[in-house]
Amino acid sequence: MMIFNAKAITAGAESLPFPYVKGVFGTAVFFLETVERLQKNRENMKELCADTMEIITIVRDRILAHTDTAAIQFKAQCEELESFLTDLVEAVTSRQRRPRGFSAVGKEILKSGNTTDKIVRWCNRLRDVRSNFMLMTTMDTNFKVDKVLTVILPSTNLLA
Structure with a gap:
């Protein structure tokens, strides 16, 4: 279901003039x-997918609400997330390859214990990225509320 939703979001973004989005x-x-194609550790990756x-x-949602300003505001974060996800795909696929040779069994055992630790680190990193997006959204909302209040309640009326 996530893939379907992500594809729908991607299709909707095709008309946007922002390549980084x-x-x-x-x-x-x-x-x-x-x-979805993983044979190992797929369950452990669910949190990464959800984030x-x-x-x-x-x-x-921010772009739908404020097209130009939101897209420009998120440029650096979008580029950071894209880079992280690209690196993550590369790391995940490289960990799925089966080692060959005499020490293949030993490498598999060492690799499996290490994978869980890596997934935890990836989750933490993605949570940091998500926090940055949330912070930008919150700051923008607070700024807009302040602007509205300034128009509704001019400072001269507050002092009276």
Whole structure:
């Protein structure tokens, strides 16, 4: 279901003039599809997938509400997320390859214990990225509320 939703968000972004938004949405779909094909550690990756969906949903919602300003505001974060997801796909797929040779069994055993630790670190990193998106959204909302209050309640009336 996440892949379907991510593809819908990506399709909706095709008309936007912001390549970094399209890029991060497309990379999110690629990441989700990669996780779906995993044979190992797929369950452990669910949180990463959910966080990724939450982030692209935040970006989509902000862009729908404030097209130009939101897209420009999120440029650096979108580029950071796209880079992280690309690195994550590469790391996940490289960990799925089976080692060959005499020490293959030993490598598999060492790799499996280490994978859980890596997934925890990836989750923490993605939570940091999500927090940055949430912070930008909160700051923007607070600024807009302050602007509205300034118009509704001019400072001269507050002092009277």
